[in-house]
Amino acid sequence: MAEELISFASKQDMLAKSKQFWNPDKTQFWIDSGVPLVIDRREAYFIYDVEGKRLIDVHLNGGTYNLGHRNPEVAAAVTAAMQRFDIGNHHFPSLARTALAEALVSSAPEGLAKVMYGSGGGEAIDIALKSARHATQKRGIVSVAKAYHGHTGLAVATGDERFATLFLADRPEEFTHVPFNDTDAMEAALKARDVAAVIMETIPATYGFPLPAPGYLADVKKLCERYGALYIADEVQTGLMRTGELWAISKHGVNPDILVSGKGISGGMYPVSVVLATEAAAGWLTEDGFAHMSTFGGAELGCVAALKTLEITTRPEVRSMVHYIAAVFTEGLARIQGQYPDWFTGIRQDGLVMGLEFGHPQGAKFVMKRLYENGVWAIFSTLDPRVLQYKPGILLTPALCEELLERTEVAIGKARDDVAKGGRR
């Protein structure tokens, strides 16, 4: 059946049609980058190209596949759910949505009391920003320079111009960007008391995971309180145990007013995104519950997937494993860095959120290519291509960690030679 629907004469034929009917620029970009990947089957932390090449996935689509591809437990839960549920009717109270909301609230930082649903991260960010505007009756939104929160109407305006101006979607009059890790700039942006919310990824992913300076996020939260703005923690990439705690923001002692999760929340099996908010930040739900709606937001199959994902992720065994895995990479990457200190110039790590810095403006693209050749799929940071996003799964085995480190070591060495020879990716 699938073969009848999805059938091409060859990989070349498929790529040609991809350019013709889908996205010519993106399709060509990967070919030019030395990553002519067309993912076919996938399992656990492996993806397989249509030609059979096996890759260890340390991109994980930003944590979407935290639990591995087609995690059998999540797949079983969704399969069981499909015998009874579908997307559901978004107007009515629902078993699955309510159960997930309760589970999320009980696992969340103190104060978060209500859950709103979207179908993707951008939509969830828009819901968060709209909620903050309603709660504060202000319009201003502050985010950090080189931020990334998605591509929907409001979310794209919080982010880097790279994704906004092309679509005439930037809104400088309402959306202020301040430098990351600069408390003074943040205060200056908030002082006029016209800001509804500060939105921060706990570690900015697309910018290559620069780490918040010690105390920075807590200071931002204090400034929010002082100037009447809400703090929105974008935990789409940093949440779900990636830093060794369920929500990375709790490692910074911050109880956000709003917390957003997406990607990995539903185990990579059925899209759903969530916004957790305090009672005060979610006031519109009491005032006019029909004010925001989304046919696919909180789709019931996605909620079941998310319930299972949350149950797996919050097992004490899993938290323990994440700490073990993080320690292995701390040690292993430091060892590799010791061999190439002039090339592998920095390691940004908080648990399994890692950005690897290289001494060339496009360094991560060289490494990405060599990793691909060596059976690893990791992506450069769009907004800082010196930095490779390195995001191993939270259920990795010791054996696969060792294999991954060995492959990484070789690829980093080869990429250094490429750069030294003046090669262009």
Add this chain to the structure above:
Amino acid sequence: MTESPISVSELLTDPAGVPRARAMLQRAEWAARAFARYDKPGVDAIVRAAAEAGAAKAREYAEWAVRETGFGVAEHKVLKNIACSTGIADFYAGHDYVTPRIDAEAKIVEVPRPAGVVLALTPSTNPVATVFFKCLLALMTRSVVVVSPHPLAKEVCADAARTLAGAAVRAGAPDGVIQVVDEPSVPLIDALMTDERTSVIVATGGVPVVRAAYSSGTPAIGVGPGNVPVLVDATADLGQAARRIVDSKSFDNSILCTNESVLIVPEQAAATLLRHLKQAGAYLLAPDERDRISELLFPGGRFDIRFVGKDASWIAAEAGLRVPNRTRVLLAPFDLVVPEEPLAHEKLCPVLGLVRVPTARRGIDAARAVLRLSGRGHSAAIHSADPQLIMEYGAAVEVLRVAVNVGNSLGSAGLETNLAPTMTIGTGFFGRSSVAENLHPSHLVQWTRLAYNRDPAEPFGDFTGMTPWQTPAGPVPMYPVASNQRGDRLASASAGGQAYHPARSEPNGLGTDAGALREQIRRLILEELSQLAGG
């Protein structure tokens, strides 16, 4: 309106808990990887801490076990719990399963390699003592344990395992070094046994459990049941023998698998021995009383587990018999050791079969007959001053330990002999087991042998004092502190400085400041944790 609960949980839960059990094994795999790199002082500190934590709760767990299972004698369980905690730690204090051994003569170096992930199946009869025992053996050899307790004793076993785990981790053991299954079930145990992350199954329990362990495809150390014959000949000190047998048979109400099952005595010594047995607290059942006890214990020919570990007077009362208050053992005489005689089979309660034989030599035949019914490979006892007879007995009975002039309960278990003290009796090939000895730490460690060229021209290396392991200084694993919060000095010197240490031959990188740096890391972590707790 429906009254029944509305739920989506059946979509989410596996009633057998199998996925959770697999998660435990994966965590165990990580812990085993870390623990395999600890050195002897680190291991010693962990073993000692765990043993002392267990011993401190010996009484609490003894009473809890009796309450939960409904059998045994709390006072005796206290003794076993201590014997299997600090007792075991003391017994093996001088042993080393961690440091490489050098045989310069043979030009061989032996490097110890722990089993890895030990799946410990523990019984209801000696629940806590067996949990202690298996956990400590694993800790001594740097293996990690997943305990799957018998369902009848699951609560006390889970608590006991967690007590040891907590103490071990506080003493520096890796997180997850001891884990326990809270809700054991057949599918769950099957999943644990057949999972390739389980390195070895150490199974103590009924025959089905042990056979299942051996059938799982995973290396297993399983032990079979006992059915202990005890022969007393005329050369023995009959008073001593009687006291020892009654003490042993009444110890924890016969719940140890090493308890005596059938007493075999030549006519010549019978009258005197019986007199002493009565003095020691045994009650000789009259034939009609014997029949009532037999029918009570073996309805339809099978032992009724209701009587496991119950005391003698309670059993007598159940049979409607009046016996003296001080009765500790019921003596049940019968004529012939044959399969259809219920009293010749294993009895985990203080009812002791009694068979009179014409001579001690005929007694050996009777003992062999007892073991034909069950208990092959397990244990037997003899009370005698005649080495010739003792040797003949030992060479004839199909068991792998014979306790001589000592009660078998604690004798064959190694608590009152110089056998390895154990809660797990290897029954060897006789008993369809791979292990012939009392389970001891060596069974959980294997050795990589570095074997040099035998040619004298090829010199042997100098390995003196070398150890490839080093116990990490901080918690294992290290809490994942963000890299920009670890301090500059650590970041620049972090090669090998986190959870694991490099092999001895590599420069450590932390140099002389290692202690100070680790202290700094610990402080950062503590600050972070207190912040979390406060927030």
